[in-house]
Amino acid sequence: MEDNNLVEYGAKRVILTITAIMCALLEIVDTTIVNVAMNDMKGSLGVSLTDIAWVVTAYAIANVIVVPMTSWLSQQFGRRNYFAASIIIFTISSFLCGNATTLWEIILFRFIQGLGGGALLVTSQTIITESYPPEKRGLAQAIYGMGVIVGPTLGPPLGGYIIDNWSWPYIFYINIPIGIIATLLAISFVKSPKYAEKSKLSQVDFLGIILLAIAVGSLQYVLEHGQQDDWFSDSTIVTLSITSFFGFILFIWREMVFAHPIVNLKVLKDNNLAIGTILSFVLGFGLYGSTFVIPIYTQSILGWTATDAGLLLIPSSIMTAFMMPIIGTLLQRGFEPKYLVAGGFFVFFCYSLWSYNILTPDTGSEHFFWPLVVRGVGLGLLFVPITTLSLSSLKGQQIGEGAAFTGMMRQLGGSFGIAIITTFISRWTVDHRKNLVTHLDSSDYDVQSYIEQMKMSFIGKGFAPNEALNKAYNLLDMQVTKQATVLTYMDVFLYLGVMFLICIPFILFFIKKGAGKVISAGH
Known part of the structure; x- marks a missing residue:
């Protein structure tokens, strides 16, 4: 059932929206800000780059484990309590990360930070979706989308600036004042929906939780460490791949037969959500893949600083932020989401092809400017319609469950994208x-x-x-090596572009007419 008590108006809705975006940004900026600081961190902790990569891996694993469970946890503790507790966990562990003196300390605190952070993204999306009436859902997703798309881009320049002017612990300390404000706002304004029923201890799906953690955790490890450990020639990667595969099969079986599953897979029977989940995966692949390639290319081939590499992506983000409200308004006026998504994939293809054509060992920032603006338009066309389509026919409790699926698939898409791209770069360069x-x-x-x-x-x-x-x-x-690397990056852009182009017929063919259209107020 739909809980209309959650719809807010006026100043209250504005404050709720700001709180939710602030939390989504906290989580996302923290995913990418660390990449810039890894060199300094390995120096001050006295460890290798492979070891320090665990700071990113630990956060990602915790994040992907907690995202699918968010809806259930919200029901157990009440949304407001769970949301506020997640912000507090995130903020305290940020402080502990900044104070860490050994590698194991920082890995542990990053894992705890990831457990707090995973909840922020999905719960923020659910809060925004439910605090707007159904006919304004497209606009709500546009506002939320600004945070999600701009976040990964803000991380590197902000991280670069902090590293150049202060020291690496400050990339974690910056979360503390924002976390305190967000906690106070969440406690004051977030409501808990009435449809939530708590499970008794005997009904808690502990086996489901363990299987999910094993399956997703193993998969995330394989994706993060596959390339540096030479994939399946490494026994750990082989073992964890098999573990992940069987973990997922057992997890799906458990959720289908258990009376009170930790993740409600039945919600995927909704056709729009099922398609939206697949599209979210492809979006994550493109968004995180392209956000990952460009800073690496500019730093390794063109010799730019971290700050300059990060700043290069800002025009793209501004363009996306500019597009979001326009797309939200188009959806509100009844525009077919599937045509917007197909358009977005085509624009992304154009961006990839353009990047493929301009890459040389001497490509400057002026050459990247317009292709990146085009990328911003593509992301704007993709994010809001995909999210609106995914959640369009869900009601009440299902909205949170649907948001958890799209969130998890976007994260996994990003992890797959980065793993595949790093593998291609090292193999093809040779x-x-x-x-x-x-x-x-x-x-x-x-x-x-x-x-x-x-x-x-x-x-x-x-x-x-x-x-x-x-x-x-x-x-x-x-x-010769530099030229070989440039040719490899050209290939990466070309294949990314082709992947997006291939998706277009499927989108036009599989998404039914009228799917994901925003329902007018009269219904």
Whole structure:
């Protein structure tokens, strides 16, 4: 049943919306802000880059485990209590992360922070969806979407600025004042819905919780560490992949047969939600994949600072934020969501193709500006219609359950995207390098004159002839490697683009006419 007591008007709705977005931003910014700080963290904790990667992994695993359980936890403790407790857990563990002195401490506190953070995203979305009347749901998702899309982009420049001006603990301390304000607002304004029924201890699906944690945790580990551990040639990756596979099968079986499941899979019978969940996965793949590729490319190939690399993505976010209310209004006027989604995928394809065409070892920020603006338009067209479509025919308690599925699939899509892209980058770079080297004939006149030119320039700088020749060859080698890496990034953009293009016929074919249309007030 729908709980109309949750619909708010006027100043109260504005405050609720701000609280929810503040919490969603806290969670999302924290997912990406750490990437910029990893170098400094490994230095001050005295560990390797592989070890420090666990700071990201621990957070992601906790996050993905808690997201599907959020709806159930809200029912057990009351939404307001659970939401406020999550913010408090997140804020306290942020403080502990900043104070950590060993690797194990920071991994543990990041895991706890992820458990608090996972709830923030989904509950924020549910609060915003339910505090607006059904005919304004598109606008509600647009407002929420601004936070979700702008968040990953804000992380790197903000992190870069903090690292350049202070030190890494401050990327965690920045959460504390925001967390305190958000907690006070949540306690004062968030309502708990009436449809929530608490389970008795005997009804709690402990086996479901354990199976979900094992399945999702193992999968997230495989995705985060697969590339650096050389995938299936590593016994841990093989074991965890098998564990994850059987964990999911047993989890699905358990949820279907248990009277009080921790995750209500039956809600996926709703056709719009089922399609929306798949689209959320693809959106996560594209959003996090492209947000991940560009800073790495600009830093490793073009030698930019973290702050500059982060700032490059801001025009894209501004464009998305600008698009959101327009799309929300179009949906409110009855525009078909499926055409907006298909348009979004096509725009994303154009962005990928454009990026593929402009990449060279000397591509500057001015070349990236317009393609990234196009990316911003694509994300604007995708996020709101997908979310509105997913939740459009759900009522009451189902809204929270549906939001949990789309949230989890967006996260997993991002993890899959990043894992696949990092694998491609390292594998394809080797292939391109081999290819380039076979075409590089040392007896070729152009190659010889280039080497001779470089050798003379090094001799001019005071190096002995033998040393100068070695340096010239090293320089040529570096340029070949750089060129191979650029070709790999071009491939990544091309394949991302093709993936989005392939999705378009499915969207037009599978999404029924009128699906996800915003219901007018009279219904």
